[in-house]
Each structure stands twice: as structure tokens, then as C-alpha cells.
Amino acid sequence: MPAILTVDPRSGVPIYLQIVEQVKRSVALGVLEPGEQLPTVKQLSADLTINPNTVARAYRELERDGIIDTSPGRGSFVAGNGSMSAARKNLADVAAAALHEAVREAKSMGLDRVAIDKIFSSVLDRWYGDGGPASRRSS
């Protein structure tokens, strides 16, 4: 588990959010499976050399979002029902926000809709392959 989590304390992104995002990503991708145990707060704070309350806060957030279950005395586990779809939904939101930012940035640089659409198609082709009829039409 520690191997798949890293934090950058110097980032402007709060450390607890970095943990939340990474755990969600791991659950969405199936790297962490339902029922799998997470390290204890004490263990993870020691592994990452970060404040234990910060880890506890990340775990509370993950529990609230239905990604993990914590039972006193037993520890924290990846939630069984729907944790993967909850994590995927969340990642889709994160991706949408990033795309939103990118498009806003492109617009502020003075690119028009057609130009952005063209860039978008080529990026989609690059990552998803030149497969769909839509991408063939636009290229």
C-alpha cells in the first residue's frame, strides 16, 4: 500500500486531498480492491512522514464518500459495495474540471471554437486511437 501513495508536502494542494485523490484513483483502477485493508493512520503518517491528523482527515473524507469503511479497533478497508463506481464517478468529476480549465485557458489565449475542436480531436486520437467515425470526419 505505501508504494502506491506519495505526497508532495510542498504542493499548494492540501496533503489530505492528495491522499484522498490517490486512494480514489487506486480504487477506481482496481489497484485497491474491495475489502482490502489500508494502513493505519499511525502507519501511513510514519511511512509518508506527515502529520497523523492529516491522514485521519483524509480517511474521514474517504469514509464520507463511501470509498472506505473504518471500524474502531479493526482498521480501515476499501468499502465493498459501490466503492469502485463512487471512485470512478469522482475521478470523472476531476477529469471534467481539468478539461474545463484547459478549455477556459485556450479560450483566454484567443483560440476560437473550431481551433480548439481540432486540437481536441487530435488529442483524443492520440490517446483513444483513430477509431470513431467522428474523429475520421473531423480529420
Next chain:
Amino acid sequence: MNESRGAAIAVRDLSKRYGSTLAVSDLSFDIPKGSIFGLLGTNGAGKTTTFKCMLGLARPNAGSVAFDGIPLRPQTFEELSYVPERSALYGWMTGKQHLEHARRSFRRFDAARANELASLFAFDLNKKASKLSKGQQSALALVLAFSTRPALLVLDEPSAGLDPLHQRHVLDLMIDAAAGGATVLFSSHQIGQVERAADRVSILHQGKAVMSGEVDQLKASEKIVEATFEAGAPALNGIDADPNVRRVMRNGRLLRAYVRGDCDAVVRRITQAAPSSIRVIDQNLEDIFVAAVGASASLRGERE
């Protein structure tokens, strides 16, 4: 590990004057049990004076300090370890003799832990303290402090003089202590250490707390909205009056608004002035520190 367990240390309106110099001015903070609190500031900001006033080593001109709701009393020190900036060791005593002295003085002294920590910091326990390097002396003082397993740790620049590996050990020890329920107060001028280990921070400048709060909260709420304009940056009348805007910096075609809290209104306001670009920038603790203390702060490049 949350606030409902109450403040382990509460400092209220603390002021200390040396002659005409106000070393600490109206300082207040609460340290919840089980948390790590970082006092961050340049040299001379008032960190050491604050500790001295808290622990009865200097008489404050005003203000109060409570430990678990009770003013300082002899019993406070049964549960508290203080490591001053200059280590208070006996030069003629060896490391071993210091450990033995601590074992007899502190009920909760853990000898096995002390030996374990001494080997972690890799110094010779048979050497007299006066023969140890400065860094090793600091390490010995820390070994003594952590081996008594105190409920409260007050550490003044705990990693001064230590190499990066041993500095990391100090952070690990503080984190381990807090995970075990202890409360840690430490001062540092190394932003990286505070950013990593502390859950709360107070930024001291010229004796005043210029900013305080949870580190993650500060990072989440302090943003810069940066916009560039074709011609010069417009005046944007009234933007300074927005309660969320700390200050606005204009430099030719560039405009930067330092915003606390929700910055949507500021982004909308600036967007109306048709900038050629606009973006919201996250701030790390160093950015927040420099903005709070003023761009003249001499700490740049002194990170871990």
C-alpha cells in the same frame, strides 16, 4: 485526535517587552491535544521568547498560558519535555550518564527507547557531552526529551545543526509522538518541516502572529488570481475593498490578487475587464509565508 478533546496548551494575549523592544505582542493560540503545532518565523520573530514566557523562564508583561486549562505549575513539568535552542547538557557528563540522570528524574523514562534513539542518531554514548559535535549535542537533548515519553513536547528549533537524515528522524519522532496522543509544539524557520509535520501553524513576524490556522486549510483558502491584459492592468475600482482580497499587485500588464477563501467573485470581476488570460494559482506554505511576512523575508532557498 480532534479538537473536541480540548486544548493542551492555550496562549492568550501574551506580550513580552525587552526595554523598548516588543519581542512578543498580543500572541494567542490554542494547541489541541494530539496535534503538532509549528511556530514559523524568521530569526528574531519571537519564537524563543514565546517558549520562555510559556514555561516560566521569562516573565511576560501581559497575557496568560494554560496547560490543560491550568496555569503553569511544578507538576506541569512531569508531563512536559522542553528542548531549548541551545542544548542544556552537562559538558562533563557522558551520554550514558545523562540517560541515567534522566532515568532517575523521570518516572516515565524508557531506557530501551533511549538506547534505540541514541543508535538512530548514531552518536557515542560514552563520550562526554562537551566532546560531542553541536549536532550530536542537539541529538542527545532530543533523545532525552523523547525517551521520557512526555504528553507535551516543546521543541525550540529541534533540527538546528542536524544533517538532513537526522532532521527527518526528528520529524519522524514528532509524528510518532503525536500518533501516540502526545501534543507537540515546535519552532522552525524551515518551512518544509512545518509543511510536512505540523497540522497547525502560526506565522510569527516581529512578535505578532500574522497568520494562523490549519496548514491544509491555509493552502486550500489562500489563492492568487493572476490576469494579464493587452494594455496595462486596469484599475478595477473597488476590488481592493472585497473582504476576501488581501492585496492587489499591479505590474504593467500583469495583475495579481491575493485572495483568501472563495475567489469566484474575484475571477468574475476580473473577467469582466476582458483580460487576455486569467488563472487561479494554488499557494504552498512558502508562498503564504512570504505573502504574510512581506516579500523581503530572507527565508527563500532555506527550505529543507
